[in-house]
Each structure stands twice: as C-alpha cells, then as structure tokens.
Amino acid sequence: MRKAVIIGAGMTPVGEHWKLGLRDLAVEALLNAMDDAGIDRVDSLYVGNMVSGPFVEQENLGALIADWAGLGNIPAVKIEAACASGGAAVQEGVKAVLSGLEDVVAVVGVEKMTDAWPSDATRYLAYAADAEWELFHGASFVALNALIMRYYMKAYGYTEEDLALFAVNAHANGAKNPYAMFKRPIKVETVLKSPYVADPLKLFDASPVCDGAASVIITTPEKAEELGVPKEKWVEVAGMGRAIDTISLASREDLLTLKAAKVAAERAYKMAGVEAKDIDFFEVHDAFTVMAALSLEALGAAKKGEGAKLAKEGQIAIDADYPIQTMGGLKARGHPVGATGVYQTVEAVLQLRGEAPSQVPDAEIGLTQNIGGTGSNITVNVFRRV
Amino acid sequence: MARPMQVSRYWRHFREKYRLIGGKCENGHVHFPKRSICPVCGSRNVEEIELSGKGKVISWTIVRNPPSGFEYYKPFPLALIELEEGPVVLAQLTDVDPEEIDFGMEVEVVTKKIREFEEDGIILYGYKFRPPVR
Ligand SMILES: [Zn+2]
Numbered sequence: 001m002r003k004a005v006i007i008g009a010g011m012t013p014v015g016e017h018w019k020l021g022l023r024d025l026a027v028e029a030l031l032n033a034m035d036d037a038g039i040d041r042v043d044s045l046y047v048g049n050m051v052s053g054p055f056v057e058q059e060n061l062g063a064l065i066a067d068w069a070g071l072g073n074i075p076a077v078k079i080e081a082a083c084a085s086g087g088a089a090v091q092e093g094v095k096a097v098l099s100g101l102e103d104v105v106a107v108v109g110v111e112k113m114t115d116a117w118p119s120d121a122t123r124y125l126a127y128a129a130d131a132e133w134e135l136f137h138g139a140s141f142v143a144l145n146a147l148i149m150r151y152y153m154k155a156y157g158y159t160e161e162d163l164a165l166f167a168v169n170a171h172a173n174g175a176k177n178p179y180a181m182f183k184r185p186i187k188v189e190t191v192l193k194s195p196y197v198a199d200p201l202k203l204f205d206a207s208p209v210c211d212g213a214a215s216v217i218i219t220t221p222e223k224a225e226e227l228g229v230p231k232e233k234w235v236e237v238a239g240m241g242r243a244i245d246t247i248s249l250a251s252r253e254d255l256l257t258l259k260a261a262k263v264a265a266e267r268a269y270k271m272a273g274v275e276a277k278d279i280d281f282f283e284v285h286d287a288f289t290v291m292a293a294l295s296l297e298a299l300g301a302a303k304k305g306e307g308a309k310l311a312k313e314g315q316i317a318i319d320a321d322y323p324i325q326t327m328g329g330l331k332a333r334g335h336p337v338g339a340t341g342v343y344q345t346v347e348a349v350l351q352l353r354g355e356a357p358s359q360v361p362d363a364e365i366g367l368t369q370n371i372g373g374t375g376s377n378i379t380v381n382v383f384r385r386v
Numbered sequence: 387m388a389r390p391m392q393v394s395r396y397w398r399h400f401r402e403k404y405r406l407i408g409g410k411c412e413n414g415h416v417h418f419p420k421r422s423i424c425p426v427c428g429s430r431n432v433e434e435i436e437l438s439g440k441g442k443v444i445s446w447t448i449v450r451n452p453p454s455g456f457e458y459y460k461p462f463p464l465a466l467i468e469l470e471e472g473p474v475v476l477a478q479l480t481d482v483d484p485e486e487i488d489f490g491m492e493v494e495v496v497t498k499k500i501r502e503f504e505e506d507g508i509i510l511y512g513y514k515f516r517p518p519v520r
Contacts (some may be wrong), residue, residue, distance in 0.1 A: 123453035132399055133419060136512065137500065138449060138456040139479055143464050146447035147476075151466075154445075154489060198447040198464075215453040250466055251417070251425065255445070 004237040005230040006093045008037025008217035009346040014334030017211040022056050026065045026114035029213035030108045031286060032217040037217040037229055040224060043111040045069075045076035048089030048109035050338035050372075054079075054124040056112050065108060082128035082292065083287065085109065086214070086341025087242075087370030087379030093218045094237045103223045109342030110213035121209050124336065127371045130248035142206055142288070144249050144374045146198035149290040151255050153200065156305040163289040164191035165311040167204050167331050170286060174328020178355040181210050181334035191289075205289040207335035214342040216349065221386075231386060235349045238365070239274070239382035241267030247376045256305075260378035261298035261369060268322035269300075269369070272382040276300030279382070280363040281323045281351055283344040285371035287330045294305050295369055299380070323360050326351055341379060352385040393508055403512035404497055406437040408473060418473040438493030441469040441515070446479065455501055467493055467515050481516040494518045510511050 010032025012025050018219055020028075026047070031366055034040065047061045058064065064078030081088040086109030093107040113121055122142075128133045129144060152158065168188055174180035191204040217226070225235055241264035246252050253259070269275060276299060284299070286292035293307030301322045302310045310316055316324045327347045348366040350356040360366075363385070370379045401407045402419045405463070409420035412431040423430055447467035449456075463479040465487070479487060480498055493515035500510040 117454070119452070119454040121455060122451060123455065126453050130400055134476055135453060136510070137464065138452050138459065138462065139476060140449060140451060140453050142451065143447050144447045147445040147464070147466055150447065151445040195450075196448070197451050200447050201447070246425070248476065250476045252474075255466075 001264040002098050002100060002220050004097045004218055005221055005224055005234040006216045006218055006237065006345070006349050007224045007227070007233055008033040008039070009180070009215070010036050010162060011179055011214035011343060011346050012211050012212055013179045014212035014336060016114045018114070020211070022058060022110055023064055023068050023317045025211060025213035026108050026110040027069045027113065027213040029110070029233040029248050030065065030069050030106060033106065033215035033217050037233070039104065039217065039227060042071060042074065042104045042217065044074050044096060044105050045071060045080045046089045046093045046105065046107045047076065048086035048107065048338050048342055049078050050080060050082055050085045051124045051127055052112070054127070055116050080338070081377045082372030083285070083337045083380070084341060084370040084372030084377050084379050085338035086343065087368060087381060088341065089379060090216065090341060090345050091240050091242060091379055094240060097218050097220060103219055105218045106215065107218065107339040107342060108213060108215040109339035111336035111338040112211045113209045113336060114211050117208070133248050133250065138211060140198065142201055143198040145288040145290060146201035147249060148255055148374065149201050149205070149288065152290050152293065156308070157258055158308045160192060160202070161188055162308045162312055163205065163293065164188045165291045166286055166289040166292040167191050167309065169316050170325040170329040170331035172356050173326055174332025174375060177327040177333060178357065180332050181208055182328070188198060207287045208329040208338050210334040212334060212339050212343065214334035214339050214346045216342060216345050229272045232353065234386040235352045236384045236386050237339045237381065238384040239268035239270070239272030240380070241265060241271070242379045247373060249374050256294065256373070258294050258298035258378065261295060261371070261380065264378050264380040265299045268371055268380040268382045272384065274382060279365055279367045281326050281366045283326065283329070283347055283366065283368040284324050285330060285340070285369055286325060287335055287371065291371060292324065295371070296324070299367065299369060318358050318360055324358055326356060326358055341368065344368035344370060345381065352383055396510055400465050406439050406495060406513060408435050408437050409433065410435040416471045416473055418469070418475055424502070437469050439469070441467040441475070441493055443487060443489065443491040443493060444468050444474065448484055458488065459468040463487060463516065478514045479516065492518055
C-alpha cells in the first residue's frame with residue numbers, strides 16, 4: 001500500500017478577524033502550507049468546514065477557495081462532519097493519496113464565526129445537534145455538554161475545580177503559541193470565577209467563538225522526494241479512524257463513553273501499529289473541559305472515570321507522561337469549528353518536526369482527536385516522525 | 387433570524403411532541419422518538435407505543451445563553467429525563483425552582499409552548515416536564 005506524508009503546513013492566527021473574510025483566511029493558510037512545502041500546484045483540494053452557509057451565506061467552498069488561491073481547474077469539495085470537519089477533511093485528503101488517484105493533495109480547514117450575532121452563532125453551532133429533538137427544545141451546544149459535565153462529576157465525584165485544570169493546562173501551553181487566540185496563562189480561580197453559561201459549565205470551561213484557517217499538503221514519500229521536499233519536513237500519516245455515535249445525547253447508550261472515539265482510536269492504532277502508551281502527545285478535542293477528560297478515557301490514555309484524575313495528578317503537562325493541547329488546544333488556541341481538526345494536524349506536524357513553541361521532548365508519535373457534535377462524529381489520526 | 391415558513395416541518399412531529407409516541411420493536415426494545423428501525427437490535431418490526439410521560443431527572447443544566455429564538459425564556463432549565471419505559475428524553479423543565487432540581491427527581495410530562503416566532507409567525511408547542519401534580 002502507498003504511504004502518505006505531510007510535506008507542508010500553514011495556518012493563520014486564530015482570533016476575531018474583523019478585516020478578513022472566510023476566503024482571505026483560507027487562501028492565506030493554504031498558500032502558507034504550499035510555500036512551506038515549496039510547491040505551486042496541487043492535484044486536488046479538500047475543505048474542512050462546518051457551517052459556512054448560515055455564518056457567511058457561502059457554500060461551494062471547494063470552488064471558492066481553489067479559485068481564489070489560483071489552483072486552476074482542479075477537483076475541490078467541502079467536507080462536513082460538524083466540528084470534526086477538519087479532521088475528516090485531512091482523512092479524505094489522505095485517502096485520495098493512498099488510493100493512487102491523486103498524488104499531491106491540499107487540505108484547508110476554515111471557519112468564519114465572528115460575523116454573526118452571538119445568539120445566532122449559538123444557534124448555528126447547535127445545527128450539529130439533532131434539530132427536531134434537541135435544538136427544538138432550546139438546547140445550545142454548551143447546554144448539551146453541561147448535561148454531560150454534571151453527570152460526569154456526579155458519577156466519579158469530581159468537582160468544577162478538578163475539570164478547570166484542563167483549561168489551566170491549555171492556557172499554559174497556548175501562552176507560548178503565537179497563533180493562539182489567548183496567549184495568557186490562567187489560574188483555577190479564573191475558571192471558577194467566570195460566569196455560568198449552562199451550569200455547571202462556565203465560560204472558561206468552553207472554547208471561544210473565533211475565526212481561523214489551517215492547511216496541510218499531503219503526498220507520498222516517492223513524490224515528496226521527486227518534488228525535492230527535504231526529509232526533515234516529512235511527517236507520516238500513520239493511522240486513521242473515524243466513527244459515529246447517536247446524534248442526540250438522549251439516545252446515547254452511555255453518556256460517559258465516547259464510543260465513536262473509542263472505535264476510531266482502535267482503527268487508528270491498528271493501522272499505525274501502536275498503542276496508547278506509545279503516543280508522545282495527544283491533541284484532544286477540549287471544546288469543553290469535560291470533553292478533554294472523556295477523550296483521554298476513550299483514547300486509552302486513562303481508565304474509564306480517570307480522565308480528570310490524569311489532570312489532577314499533573315500528567316497532562318508538556319513534560320509529563322500524557323501531554324495534551326501542546327499549543328493551547330481548542331480552549332486557548334481557539335476553536336474555529338471546521339478548521340480545528342486541521343489546526344490540530346498542523347500542530348502535530350510542528351511537534352514531530354521539533355518546531356513547536358512548547359516542544360514535547362523527542363516526540364516521535366502524536367495523536368489528534370476531533371469531535372463533531374456531542375461525540376456523534378469523531379476522527380482520530382496518528383502521525384509519526386519520518 | 388429569518389422567518390420560517392415551515393409549518394409542515396413542525397407539524398409532522400406533532401404526535402410525538404404532543405403525545406410522546408415512541409416505538410417498540412418485536413423484541414420489546416422501547417425507544418423515543420419512534421424510528422422505523424430499532425436502534426438496539428435492528429428489527430424493522432416496530433410498533434407505536436404511547437409513553438406514560440413519567441420519569442426521573444438524570445442530568446440537568448440552566449441554559450443562560452440560549453440559541454436565538456429562545457431569548458425570551460432565559461434562563462431556563464433543560465434536562466435529560468429517563469422515562470419509566472426506559473428511553474431518555476431531552477426537554478425543558480417547567481414549574482420548578484432551579485434550586486430544587488436534583489438527580490432522580492420525579493417528573494411528569496406537560497404540553498407547553500416551546501417557542502413563538504414573530505408577530506404573524508407560528509407558535510410551537512411540545513412536551514416539557516414538571517414535578518408531579520398530586
Ligand atoms: Zn429491538
């Protein structure tokens with residue numbers, strides 16, 4: 001079977017980009033990635049995006065971005081899997097390369113969220129939930145995660161303070177990332193004193209509404225050599241997995257198991273020939289602090305019910321056994337929803353090249369996990385230093 | 387928000403939303419809302435069942451920043467309720483002091499206004515849950 005390597009990575013800072021639109025952000029990230037790889041053409045483009053229609057009245061992002069990036073008459077499509085759109089777009093790009101149909105593929109994840117009124121943004125994000133049985137009742141995405149958070153705390157005896165540690169860790173790492181939205185460390189008190197958005201979930205348990213784009217270029221080792229991309233730049237896409245779970249929370253068999261992440265991780269580990277203990281860093285989907293805990297459990301880094309214990313024991317810091325959110329995660333880097341999975345990929349690439357601002361020492365293997373919905377659509381990717 | 391001219395979209399679920407019509411497959415698995423394929427065993431032999439509307443709260447939150455269209459009601463309690471027949475349903479709680487909501491609290495279904503659109507728009511009704519009226 002062919003192998004896939006990432007040979008270029010680029011992004012824009014995450015933030016409130018009043019002066020830049022969706023196309024500006026996407027084109028900037030894409031050209032950064034192409035420049036990083038030293039190429040000026042690609043065979044195809046996959047765009048990860050969640051809700052551009054409601055947010056900026058723009059669909060057909062494949063045509064828009066390929067056109068404005070000057071890529072010519074290539075195939076280009078948008079891939080949507082809620083907040084996991086970015087991770088899914090990376091996988092579609094890798095699949096195209098592995099299949100042999102395309103040799104050099106560009107992936108860009110983009111979301112432009114700050115043009116919308118906040119309560120409308122809340123509504124659009126809830127489109128990832130079940131429209132008739134969740135949004136109909138006024139459920140925001142934050143509210144659905146708050147239901148999980150309260151249940152998790154009750155089931156295992158954790159406090160709001162325990163879960164706040166995930167936000168503190170994310171901010172500590174994000175403070176060093178020039179592309180992060182929040183470049184300042186916070187304390188547990190900062191989280192606890194922030195207002196409730198949906199009790200017991202507070203503002204600082206949640207990732208921000210923001211804009212951003214990230215991009216990677218994928219090809220085969222043979223083609224990378226032919227293109228003259230130096231080997232130090234290559235990062236192998238070693239494993240991939242993707243799975244769904246019930247779209248509505250009420251139908252979930254177990255509120256405290258991210259079954260889709262579990263299944264996706266099993267596939268990705270198997271394809272890469274690794275186990276959870278081999279992973280040097282985890283970029284998990286901490287859109288809400290409780291999701292970081294549940295993710296660590298689903299990925300096999302912690303036993304069921306012990307994800308938050310890992311944070312309490314100081315195991316998630318850069319120099320600990322299970323470093324997570326090495327460049328700030330969704331919480332501090334920011335969570336431009338459909339772009340997030342590609343940001344995670346770019347950050348994994350930087351770690352494995354040894355170019356990360358807060359570097360995990362001797363990182364060889366990294367994992368990204370991108371959650372769509374309340375755990376209903378999840379991608380897991382494993383990357384390895386070449 | 388644009389005015390939804392979508393009466394049929396809401397109307398098609400009125401039986402579930404007014405009467406809690408769920409599904410029961412040939413193997414006795416009960417679910418809500420009714421599906422044509424049992425989510426537990428995959429059987430396509432699914433009958434309608436009207437649920438009792440009695441249940442208990444398994445988790446809850448207070449929605450303080452609701453999606454647009456629900457501003458009028460904020461803050462409001464939203465809960466996951468396990469019905470006595472087994473299925474879990476997501477709904478707002480009503481006629482309750484938020485401080486009194488607790489794990490295992492008994493509730494029963496009641497039909498209430500869920501949302502109102504602009505002046506000449508439609509009004510949506512559906513189930514909410516409240517502490518039982520004895
Ligand atoms: Zn069944």
